[in-house]
Amino acid sequence: MTVLSLLLKQVKTVLSYVPYRNLSKAASDSVKWKRVKQYTDAAMPASRADPVITKLDSPEFRSIFSPELETLVSLFKKHNHEIRIAGGAVRDILMGITPKDLDFASTATPDEMKQLFTFEGIRMLNTKGEKHGTITARINDAENFEITTLRIDVVTDGRHADIEFTTDWKLDASRRDLTINSMYLDLDGRVFDFFFGYEDLKNRRVAFVGDPATRIQEDFLRILRYFRFYGRIAENPSNHDEATIKAIVENVEGLERISGERIWMEWSKILEGNFAVELMLKMLQCNIAQYIGLPEHSNLENFKKICERAHAAGHKLHPITMIAAMLKNPDDAMNLHERLKLSAYQRDLAVFVTTHRDDELLPYPLYPFQCQLLKSNKPMVTKEYIKEVIKYLGNFELLKPFEEWNPPKFPVNGHDLKPHVTYPVLIAHTINALKDSWLLDGCKTSKEELMKRAPDIVVALQEKYKPLIEKIKNKEKPSKKKGKF
Numbered sequence: 001m002t003v004l005s006l007l008l009k010q011v012k013t014v015l016s017y018v019p020y021r022n023l024s025k026a027a028s029d030s031v032k033w034k035r036v037k038q039y040t041d042a043a044m045p046a047s048r049a050d051p052v053i054t055k056l057d058s059p060e061f062r063s064i065f066s067p068e069l070e071t072l073v074s075l076f077k078k079h080n081h082e083i084r085i086a087g088g089a090v091r092d093i094l095m096g097i098t099p100k101d102l103d104f105a106s107t108a109t110p111d112e113m114k115q116l117f118t119f120e121g122i123r124m125l126n127t128k129g130e131k132h133g134t135i136t137a138r139i140n141d142a143e144n145f146e147i148t149t150l151r152i153d154v155v156t157d158g159r160h161a162d163i164e165f166t167t168d169w170k171l172d173a174s175r176r177d178l179t180i181n182s183m184y185l186d187l188d189g190r191v192f193d194f195f196f197g198y199e200d201l202k203n204r205r206v207a208f209v210g211d212p213a214t215r216i217q218e219d220f221l222r223i224l225r226y227f228r229f230y231g232r233i234a235e236n237p238s239n240h241d242e243a244t245i246k247a248i249v250e251n252v253e254g255l256e257r258i259s260g261e262r263i264w265m266e267w268s269k270i271l272e273g274n275f276a277v278e279l280m281l282k283m284l285q286c287n288i289a290q291y292i293g294l295p296e297h298s299n300l301e302n303f304k305k306i307c308e309r310a311h312a313a314g315h316k317l318h319p320i321t322m323i324a325a326m327l328k329n330p331d332d333a334m335n336l337h338e339r340l341k342l343s344a345y346q347r348d349l350a351v352f353v354t355t356h357r358d359d360e361l362l363p364y365p366l367y368p369f370q371c372q373l374l375k376s377n378k379p380m381v382t383k384e385y386i387k388e389v390i391k392y393l394g395n396f397e398l399l400k401p402f403e404e405w406n407p408p409k410f411p412v413n414g415h416d417l418k419p420h421v422t423y424p425v426l427i428a429h430t431i432n433a434l435k436d437s438w439l440l441d442g443c444k445t446s447k448e449e450l451m452k453r454a455p456d457i458v459v460a461l462q463e464k465y466k467p468l469i470e471k472i473k474n475k476e477k478p479s480k481k482k483g484k485f
Helices: 003-008 025-041 067-078 088-094 110-119 127-132 169-174 197-202 212-218 222-233 242-257 260-272 276-285 300-312 319-324 330-340 344-356 367-375 379-393 396-404 414-420 424-440 447-464 466-476
Strands: 052-055 083-086 103-106 123-125 134-139 143-149 151-156 161-165 190-192
Touching (some): 067 083, 067 110, 067 134, 067 143, 110 123, 127 134, 127 143, 151 169, 212 222, 212 242, 222 242, 222 260, 222 276, 260 319, 260 330, 276 300, 300 319, 300 379, 367 379, 367 396, 367 424, 379 396, 414 424, 414 447, 424 447, 424 466
Antiparallel strands (some): 083 103, 134 143, 151 161
């Protein structure tokens, strides 16, 4: 093995953005050499001499064991490879929370894991993760386990990293984002904490591993991850470390390189967590708005009012509804979608809320919402959108009656109207106008009475849509042809 490859296996980059992926091979090798030298000249973050800080035997720790997990651990021991639980699951167990997912780290390389599982007759899934060092094994056809080789980031571009595998747990821990996410737990219950994440967790402190700017420049999404975990861990909404906020402000432009999908995944969790209002305001103070799809002058006062009113009433807003409070109009909603690549449901919810939040509420306050529901061709989805608008407006007393309201069947259909409507394009408009009238009468008007009202409505609609009708008439006229028939 060359000196370069040996060094690369022990390197943890501490440099800022280098567009490594756009370099030639010779140039990229040169970058690696420079990285190696600068790393060896740099100090690692302060760490413990003995990383084993405690041994667990809590109910949360015991709850993770299954026959499949015990099989996995015994196989790695049998083949002389270390394996430990890593990251978020360790944090959750220490907080007294039963983890939903377990991520594993190991000294075994992907090739060694494949050999191990093949030899033992264990099925492997999803080979796409192999280039990142991750192998997924399915044991007893009952449980899947993702195991990732210890690694270091040799070169980063602010979004992705070129990695090298290592057997050094400390180096692997040093590449992780936050101290509270950099701990390991072996299956004997020993907690390994190199960078004082245990103390930070006890003190409800959210801190990057080592220099905040370096960690952020490795992956700019860590800016949003900081705020997400602050909402999960901190007990005070405004106890931020000044150096961390300074690093965020100085590197916020890097979020421009991050995909909308990744941004939305973190941002939505921030809005669903603790201190959502305070954290959102702090994020905007850090000049994040333009990089995550918000308009330049977001309506922060409205955002605060809408969110705090719903929270005080014990109602939870959809993250999109919360964001809609900062948007001026449906165009802003579409700009948000363009940046974040929202799902169709989320996009349409943003447009719906920004469109209907200013609808006039009549003396019968449920009426406009019932109209919207009756006219919708997707009533189940529209009902959820309307409930978000009701919560947005603070009309919480309407939620229960609206939820309990069963739309009666409208007695008139398009077939009934065909003999009375010259232009088919007006049929849907006529039905909607009749529905408005029907709703105002408490949905009690008979079909016969509605049909009597139809001619006057059709006349009014013909006048309203006169330009459209003229266009249709012109299209229907036979074209004049030159020459003989």
